[in-house]
Amino acid sequence: MDGFAHQLIAGIATGGIYASVALALVMIYQATHHVNFAQGEMATLSTFIALTMIQAGLPYWVAFFATLVVSFVIGALVERILMRPVQNAPVLTHVGVFIGMLLIISNATGWIFGHTTKAFPTPFQSDGLLFGGLVSAHELGSTAVTLAVLILVYLFFAHTSLGLAMRAAAYNPRSARLVGIRVGWMLALGWGLAAAIGSVAGMMVAPAVFLDPNMMLGILLYAFAGALLGGIDNPSGAVIGGFMVGVLENLAGAYVVGTELKLTVALVIIIGVLVVRPSGLFGRVVFSRV
Amino acid sequence: MTTRRTLLIASGATLAAPNIAPAQEAPGVTANEIRIGSTNSLSGPASAYSVISTCLTAMFRRLNEEGGVAGRRINFIVYDDAYSPPRTLEQTRRLVEQDRVAFTFNQLGTPTNNAVHRYMNQRRVPHLFLATGADKWANPREFPWTIGWQPSYRVEAQIYAKHVLETRPNARIALLHQNDDFGRDYLNGVRDVLGPRFDSMVRVATNEATDPTVDSQIVQLQASGADVLICGVIPRFAAQAIRRVHDIGWRPMMFMTNVSVSVGAVMEPAGKERGVGLITSDYRKDQSDPAWANDAGMNEWRGFMQRFVPNGDLNDNNFTYGYGVGTTMIQVLKQCGNDFSRENIMRQAANIAPMDIATLLPGVKVQTQPNNFNVIRQMQLQRWNGTGWERFGNVIEGANI
Numbered sequence: 001m002d003g004f005a006h007q008l009i010a011g012i013a014t015g016g017i018y019a020s021v022a023l024a025l026v027m028i029y030q031a032t033h034h035v036n037f038a039q040g041e042m043a044t045l046s047t048f049i050a051l052t053m054i055q056a057g058l059p060y061w062v063a064f065f066a067t068l069v070v071s072f073v074i075g076a077l078v079e080r081i082l083m084r085p086v087q088n089a090p091v092l093t094h095v096g097v098f099i100g101m102l103l104i105i106s107n108a109t110g111w112i113f114g115h116t117t118k119a120f121p122t123p124f125q126s127d128g129l130l131f132g133g134l135v136s137a138h139e140l141g142s143t144a145v146t147l148a149v150l151i152l153v154y155l156f157f158a159h160t161s162l163g164l165a166m167r168a169a170a171y172n173p174r175s176a177r178l179v180g181i182r183v184g185w186m187l188a189l190g191w192g193l194a195a196a197i198g199s200v201a202g203m204m205v206a207p208a209v210f211l212d213p214n215m216m217l218g219i220l221l222y223a224f225a226g227a228l229l230g231g232i233d234n235p236s237g238a239v240i241g242g243f244m245v246g247v248l249e250n251l252a253g254a255y256v257v258g259t260e261l262k263l264t265v266a267l268v269i270i271i272g273v274l275v276v277r278p279s280g281l282f283g284r285v286v287f288s289r290v
Numbered sequence: 291m292t293t294r295r296t297l298l299i300a301s302g303a304t305l306a307a308p309n310i311a312p313a314q315e316a317p318g319v320t321a322n323e324i325r326i327g328s329t330n331s332l333s334g335p336a337s338a339y340s341v342i343s344t345c346l347t348a349m350f351r352r353l354n355e356e357g358g359v360a361g362r363r364i365n366f367i368v369y370d371d372a373y374s375p376p377r378t379l380e381q382t383r384r385l386v387e388q389d390r391v392a393f394t395f396n397q398l399g400t401p402t403n404n405a406v407h408r409y410m411n412q413r414r415v416p417h418l419f420l421a422t423g424a425d426k427w428a429n430p431r432e433f434p435w436t437i438g439w440q441p442s443y444r445v446e447a448q449i450y451a452k453h454v455l456e457t458r459p460n461a462r463i464a465l466l467h468q469n470d471d472f473g474r475d476y477l478n479g480v481r482d483v484l485g486p487r488f489d490s491m492v493r494v495a496t497n498e499a500t501d502p503t504v505d506s507q508i509v510q511l512q513a514s515g516a517d518v519l520i521c522g523v524i525p526r527f528a529a530q531a532i533r534r535v536h537d538i539g540w541r542p543m544m545f546m547t548n549v550s551v552s553v554g555a556v557m558e559p560a561g562k563e564r565g566v567g568l569i570t571s572d573y574r575k576d577q578s579d580p581a582w583a584n585d586a587g588m589n590e591w592r593g594f595m596q597r598f599v600p601n602g603d604l605n606d607n608n609f610t611y612g613y614g615v616g617t618t619m620i621q622v623l624k625q626c627g628n629d630f631s632r633e634n635i636m637r638q639a640a641n642i643a644p645m646d647i648a649t650l651l652p653g654v655k656v657q658t659q660p661n662n663f664n665v666i667r668q669m670q671l672q673r674w675n676g677t678g679w680e681r682f683g684n685v686i687e688g689a690n691i
Contacts, residue, residue: 003513006538010506017502115335117526119559136537209502210526210559218500250506259495259507260469 007254008247013139015246017208020146020201021216021223022230022238027153027197029232031190032083033170034094035224038101039198040216042078045105046071046199047206047215048113051120060123064203068196075195079188087187110213120206142204146239149200153235166190222246222266229270231283240282245270316631318392324358324623324630325365326350327385327394329402330421334372339398341602342421343368345612346396348598349620359623360630367391373398375405382406386415393418393635396439396615400424400471403436411435416636418622419615419665423549425475428663430640437639437663439615439656441573443472443522443547445688447479449571449669450545452686454518455483458543462491464516466507466531468523469496476522476547482689497527508534518543525550529560536564545569548669557674566676571669571686573654574610576679587648610649617647618656618665653685664688 021040028036036042046067053063082101086093124141157163168176169186177183202216209215222245230241245266253262279285318325330343350364358364367389369381378397385391393416397403400422407426410417411433419439420427423446427438441449454461465480467473473496481488493514495507504527511519512535519542521531528550535544544567550556551570575582582588591613595602602609625638640663644655654668667688672679 003509006509006513007506010509014502014505110335116555117529117559119529205502210529212526218498219502221500222502253506254510259497259510263498263501 003254007250009135009139011247011250012143012243013135013208013246014250015226015243016139016143016146017201017205017219017242018222018226018245019239019242020142020149020204021198021219022227022242023146023149023153023235024194024198024201025223025227026232026235026238028190028194029227030157030235031166031170031194032187034091034098035232036194037095037098037220038105039194040220040223041102041105041109042071042075042195043198043202043205044211044213044216045109046074046195047120047202047211048109050199050203051118051206051211052113054121060121064123067199067203071195071199072192075198076188076192078195079191083187083191084184106213106217113213115213118211120203120211122207138207142208145200145204149197150235150239153197157235162189222249225267225270228280229273231280233284234280234282237280237282241280316392316629317390319362319630322362323365324362325367325389325391327382327389327391328366328368328396329371329378329381329385329394330368330396330398331373331402332368332370334374336373336399339421339608341606341608342396342398342612342615344602345599345609346616346619349594349613349616352594352598353620359620360626360628362630364623366395371398371402373402375401378402379405379409382409386410386413392416392630393632395419395619396421398422403427407433407436414632416632416639418635418639419618421611421615424471425478426471430661430663435636437658437665439618439665440611441666441669441688442664443475443549444479444482445664445667446548446571446669447476447520447522448483448688449671449686450520450569451480451483452689453569453671453683454520454543458518461518461543462514462516463493463518463520464511464514464542465492465494466504466511466519466521466523467494467496468527469498472524472549473522476520479688480520497523499524501527503527504530505534508540509538512538512540516542518545520545521550522547523550525552525555528556532556532560532565532568536561541567543567543569548572551674551679553678562676565674568674569671570674570679571671572679572681573650573666573669574607574614575649575651577604577607577610579681587646587650590648614647614649614656618642618645621645621656651681651685 024039025035049070050063050067053066054060082097086097122138124137157167165181166186166189169181169183173183223242226242226245227238229244230237248269249262249266252265253259257265273281328343330340331337332340347366350366354363367385371378371381385394395418398421403420403422414435417436419437423440423443425442425444427436428442454463467476480492484491493511493516495511497504497507508531521528528546546568548570557565575588591610595604621642622638626634640658640660642656642658644657647656651670654666656665658665668685670681670685671683672681
C-alpha cells in the first residue's frame with residue numbers, strides 16, 4: 001500500500017511536469033490554432049537564460065520574472081520575423097518552420113551553453129521529503145505554480161477583452177479584423193504569452209529533471225499526449241490530461257506491464273480515448289454548418 | 291576483338307587481383323610506409339574526444355622519429371565524421387578504397403562504428419581498438435576483423451556483480467538500466483555472473499532515454515526490498531537516481547556505470563553529499579590522484595606530453611586513454627615482424643601477451659587471445675567520499691564466459 005501511494009505521488013509529480021508544458025501548447029493553440037513543435041526547445045532556451053542570470057548573481061525571483069519578459073519578447077519576435085512571412089502558406093509550411101526552429105534552437109542552445117547536465121535551483125527548498133517521504137517541496141511548489149498559471153490563463157481568456165480579442169483572432173481572423181481587432185498583433189501576443197508560459201514550465205521542470213539542451217525533447221511528447229487527452233482547446237482539460245498521463249504511466253509501469261512497456265500502455269489508453277472522443281475528454285465538440 | 295566475355299574476364303581479373311597479391315605488397319604497406327586510417331568527431335557534439343586523435347598522431351610522430359616499424363614510417367590519416375554514422379561510412383570507404391589504408395585504428399563512437407562494422411568485416415580489413423565501450427566488438431566468431439579496447443559495459447557489470455557476491459552473498463539486487471544496447475550490456479553482465487540465480491536475486495527496472503525522470507523506477511525498486519542497486523544509465527538519470535535514492539531514505543550499496551560519474555556533470559548536480567558511498571570503477575590512473583605524482587608510468591606519459599603535445603590539457607583523461615591505446619597499437623605493429631598483410635596484423639592483434647601500460651592501473655593488463663577479444667577485462671572499484679573518488683580493494687577481473 002505504501003508502494004502504491006509512492007507510485008501515485010510520483011505519477012502526480014511527473015504529471016505536473018507534463019501539465020505545465022501542455023498548458024503552453026494549449027496557449028499557442030488558442031492564440032494561433034497551431035501546435036508549435038519547437039515549444040519545448042524555446043522553453044529550454046529560456047531556462048538557460050534564467051540560469052545564466054542566477055549565476056550572474058540575481059535573486060531567484062528577479063531572474064524568474066526577467067526570464068518571463070525576455071521569453072515573451074523572443075516569442076513575439078519569432079512570430080513577427082519567422083511566422084508572419086508564411087502566414088498564408090499551407091499548414092505543411094508551418095510544420096516545416098516549426099521543425100526547423102526545433103533543430104536550430106536545440107543546436108544553438110547546446111552551442112552557446114554546452115551539453116553538460118546542470119543543476120537548476122528551485123525556490124521551494126526543503127531537506128529531504130515531506131509527508132513521510134512521499135513528496136518534495138519542489139514538487140508541491142511547482143504543482144501550485146502550474147495551477148496558478150492555469151487560473152491566470154483562464155481569467156485572461158474568459159474575463160478580459162484582450163483575451164476575447166485573441167480568441168476571436170484565432171477563431172475567425174477575417175471577422176475579427178472587420179470589428180477592428182488588430183489580428184497580426186494578437187498573433188504576436190499569443191506567441192509571446194505561450195513562450196512566457198513555456199519558460200515557467202522550463203524553470204519548474206529543470207530542478208526535477210536537470211537541465212541540458214535536450215531536456216524537453218521527451219517531455220514534449222508526453223505533454224502533447226496530455227493536451228490531446230484533455231482537449232487541446234481547453235486549458236484545464238490539458239492540465240488534467242497531463243496529470244492523468246503521468247499517473248497512468250506510473251501505475252501501469254509498476255503494477256500492470258513493467259517499466260519496459262509503460263509508455264506504450266499510456267499511449268494506447270490515449271489513442272483509445274481519442275477514438276471514442278476525438279476532441280479529448282474535456283474538449284468542446286465543434287460543429288460547423290456547411 | 292573486344293567481346294563482352296573478354297571484358298568480363300578482364301574486369302574479373304582486376305577485382306581478384308588484390309586478393310592474390312603477395313604479402314609483401316599488402317594493401318597500404320610499401321617498402322617505407324604503413325598507412326593507417328581513423329575517423330573521429332573533429333567537429334560536432336562529441337568533438338571533446340578529438341584530442342584522442344591529436345594524442346595518437348603525436349605518438350606515431352614519436353615512433354617515426356625513433357625509426358618507425360621495420361624500417362617503415364607510419365602515415366596516420368584521420369578524417370572527421372562529426373559523430374554522424376552515414377559520414378563515418380563515407381569516410382571509412384574513402385580510407386579503405388581511395389587511400390588504401392592497411393587497416394583502421396581507434397575509430398570513435400558506438401553508433402558510428404556500428405555503421406561500418408559489417409563493411410569492414412566483409413572487406414576483411416582490420417578494424418582495431420575502437421574508442422567505444424560496447425560489448426559487441428568482442429565477438430571474434432561472427433566479426434573476426436573487429437576488436438575494441440577499453441573494458442566493455444558488460445565486463446564492468448560482471449565486476450560489480452562479483453563484488454556483490456563477495457561482500458553480500460545473500461544480496462537482493464535491484465538493476466536499473468536504460469532500454470537500449472548500452473543499458474542491456476549491464477543486464478547481460480550481471481546475468482553472466484549470477485547465472486541461474488539471476489531470477490531469484492535480481493529485480494529489474496528500465497528507463498527510456500526520453501523519460502523525464504527515473505523517480506518511479508527508483509520507488510519501485512526500493513519497494514522490492516533490495517539492498518544493492520546497480521545503475522546503467524546516462525548522466526542525467528544518474529544524477530536523478532543518486533538524488534532520489536538519498537531523498538527517499540534508501541541506503542543500498544549503490545553502483546553507478548563509470549560513464550556517468552563525472553564530478554561536474556553528475557556528482558555536483560545530484561549534490562556531492564548525497565552520493566557518499568557510491569561505487570564505480572576505473573582502469574586508468576587518474577592523473578589528478580597524488581598517488582601517481584611520482585609514478586614511473588605517469589612520468590613517461592608526462593614526458594611524452596611535454597615534448598609532443600605541449601599544448602595538451604594535462605587534466606584531460608582522453609590523453610591517458612590515447613596513450614594506452616596507442617601503446618597497444620604500436621605493440622601489435624612491432625609483433626608483425628616484416629609481414630604487414632591484413633591477415634597477419636589481425637592475427638597479432640588477437641595474440642597480445644598480457645602487458646602493462648604506463649597509464650593503466652597496476653594489475654590491469656592489456657591482452658588478447660584468438661577466442662577472447664576483451665582487450666581490458668580488469669578494473670578497480672572506487673568509492674565517492676563526498677569530494678572525490680577513492681580506489682579500494684584489489685583489481686577485479688570480469689567473468690570468464
